[in-house]
Amino acid sequence: MTRIRSPRRVLAALLALGLLAGACGDDDGGDASPTTEAADDGGSGEGDGDWRTLRVPTDYETIQAAVDAAEPGDLVLIEPGVYEEAVDVTTENLTIRGLDRNEVILDGGFELQNGIRVLADGVAIENMTARNYTTNGFFWTGVTGYRGSYLTAYRNGDYGVYAFDAVKGQLEHIYASGSPDAGIYIGQCYPCDAVIDDVLSEYNGLGYSGTNSGGNLLIVNSTFRYNRAGIVPNSGSYELCYPERETTIVGNVVYGNSQPDTPAISVALLGMGNGILLAGGNRNVVERNLVFDHERTGIGLVPFPEEEANDVVPPQEDWERPCAETRDDPLPERSEEELALVLWDPVGNVIRDNVVSGSGLADLALGSLQDDLASLGNCFGGNTFETTAPAQLEALAPCEGDPTATDWTTGALDLLELMAAERPPSIDYEEAPTPEPPAQPNMPDAETAPPRPATNVPFPVDLAAITVPERPEGT
Amino acid sequence: MRFRPGGNEVATTLPRRFGAGGRARSSEATRPPRRHARAAGVAALAATAALALGACGDDAEVAVELVEGVEVAVSAIDNTFRPETIEVAAGTEVVWTNDGRNDHNVLPVEGDDWGVEVDGFAPGDEYRHRFTEPGTYPYYCSLHGTTTKGMVGTVVVTG
Numbered sequence: 167m168t169r170i171r172s173p174r175r176v177l178a179a180l181l182a183l184g185l186l187a188g189a190c191g192d193d194d195g196g197d198a199s200p201t202t203e204a205a206d207d208g209g210s211g212e213g214d215g216d217w218r219t220l221r222v223p224t225d226y227e228t229i230q231a232a233v234d235a236a237e238p239g240d241l242v243l244i245e246p247g248v249y250e251e252a253v254d255v256t257t258e259n260l261t262i263r264g265l266d267r268n269e270v271i272l273d274g275g276f277e278l279q280n281g282i283r284v285l286a287d288g289v290a291i292e293n294m295t296a297r298n299y300t301t302n303g304f305f306w307t308g309v310t311g312y313r314g315s316y317l318t319a320y321r322n323g324d325y326g327v328y329a330f331d332a333v334k335g336q337l338e339h340i341y342a343s344g345s346p347d348a349g350i351y352i353g354q355c356y357p358c359d360a361v362i363d364d365v366l367s368e369y370n371g372l373g374y375s376g377t378n379s380g381g382n383l384l385i386v387n388s389t390f391r392y393n394r395a396g397i398v399p400n401s402g403s404y405e406l407c408y409p410e411r412e413t414t415i416v417g418n419v420v421y422g423n424s425q426p427d428t429p430a431i432s433v434a435l436l437g438m439g440n441g442i443l444l445a446g447g448n449r450n451v452v453e454r455n456l457v458f459d460h461e462r463t464g465i466g467l468v469p470f471p472e473e474e475a476n477d478v479v480p481p482q483e484d485w486e487r488p489c490a491e492t493r494d495d496p497l498p499e500r501s502e503e504e505l506a507l508v509l510w511d512p513v514g515n516v517i518r519d520n521v522v523s524g525s526g527l528a529d530l531a532l533g534s535l536q537d538d539l540a541s542l543g544n545c546f547g548g549n550t551f552e553t554t555a556p557a558q559l560e561a562l563a564p565c566e567g568d569p570t571a572t573d574w575t576t577g578a579l580d581l582l583e584l585m586a587a588e589r590p591p592s593i594d595y596e597e598a599p600t601p602e603p604p605a606q607p608n609m610p611d612a613e614t615a616p617p618r619p620a621t622n623v624p625f626p627v628d629l630a631a632i633t634v635p636e637r638p639e640g641t
Numbered sequence: 642m643r644f645r646p647g648g649n650e651v652a653t654t655l656p657r658r659f660g661a662g663g664r665a666r667s668s669e670a671t672r673p674p675r676r677h678a679r680a681a682g683v684a685a686l687a688a689t690a691a692l693a694l695g696a697c698g699d700d701a702e703v704a705v706e707l708v709e710g711v712e713v714a715v716s717a718i719d720n721t722f723r724p725e726t727i728e729v730a731a732g733t734e735v736v737w738t739n740d741g742r743n744d745h746n747v748l749p750v751e752g753d754d755w756g757v758e759v760d761g762f763a764p765g766d767e768y769r770h771r772f773t774e775p776g777t778y779p780y781y782c783s784l785h786g787t788t789t790k791g792m793v794g795t796v797v798v799t800g
Contacts (some may be wrong), residue, residue, distance in 0.1 A: 285790040308791040330720055404741050405719045476740050494724040497716055
């Protein structure tokens, strides 16, 4: 296969050979099809250097075959079609791209596990759809450097887009629907160094879930609607690196997350009817979001109750410990009594300058099963709202100055009643009435853009420039 | 069906892990009471026996003290083996418990004479294997890793 190093080298090769691409001997062997190998037209910018384009199915019958034949820096370019594959990627710094987001479809047929599973650093996936997988549409795990752009993931049995134990990431221009856990998930990382930007997540159990993640983790400029619950950072000892902390949630539109007919895991049932729910979330910043129309709370800070836990809440001085340092920790020695029920309280969160309305219980809420809510160190300020629980929440826990109220009991959430309430049961993800996604925007220049591996992510975000979003038309 | 690099495993036997009531999936495998009180290395020595065991890679025999009754715990949480690496004496029984909410398996990177598939390792289940020969035994969960990346672990058995 001709190795393309730069546009000038492409031109030189064309002149020398007098043809676009010769069907030369295939030194790469493997699964290359007998079709003419592609010569890339090169490109400029980040794709400069030593890279090839491997086309599917023109050069390789399957995506997996092309991925296996690719070398770091290469571009796997997938032509329109339905691919019944579960692809594993173990070569770093690949760019895997569909030519048309809506017509390059990976279909798991409710039998295959993951559309694309990435276990190599620096892999970018762009411009395609994954549906009907038993677990995840797109899945990165244990990697440094990942990017998902212009992806559609729907009707998958666990998550739509799933980044686990992965750092330095960018998830952008994504549509995710119909998963019982979360449409978008980033978990078990600290510091995560990741950005979620311009995603639409709907008809999932949770629009976003992030267990034990945080640290330079931004969720911005996105829409979470029609899920059981919208944005749900959460803590639990069933994953490493607990608790969740330091996620920044700015400039999102969050509405109508009381959807009763989605697939849903137990946490989604418990959290149903809330827009932004910090379920045992800590030291998060929730700012300048537009949140409306929720059965329970617009922005709620509540404990996450973990039954049969593996550990108790670690002391706060341990919260800044990077995940990587915890991997070989000895197993905690705890009594069964200690682990029977662990409550992960929300601690140290900042909720300010949001516009919240139309909540059944309270636009802003803070609850715990312990009496001293003030000691949790959460604050509320500058929000536009009508109701809070407890009443006068911004006076009880202001972000600036001293409290001007002291009554934490009036209008307080009855958490036990809420947790015990019957919720509409989960509907199997194969059977749920998840709408077929409308056509989603394609990435620019999919045919010609050079590969862009995930070696320079996340992209910078100007948080200060983000304003409260306008209310969408028709809502 | 074992995972092989290059493709995801076909999951024909994996119902979803959560129902409305939490851990919905049961298993025929023994589900022990919640552990952690019996953490790594806490079991008492019950008996010892000297066995002649073949050394890895050649025909030489070395005397290894088999320590009956010693067990070391590894927790399979979502989606990590904790601790990832353990060092044990030959004869130790390693006990993996699925303490997560996901399905997992425990598969040796080399060979197939130990390990447990998903169906025998649902949340709450445990799997035991006694390592009698010194050596390094890498393993992984094929649902959440490959032989070298993701949910992986290593048992180092010393003589």
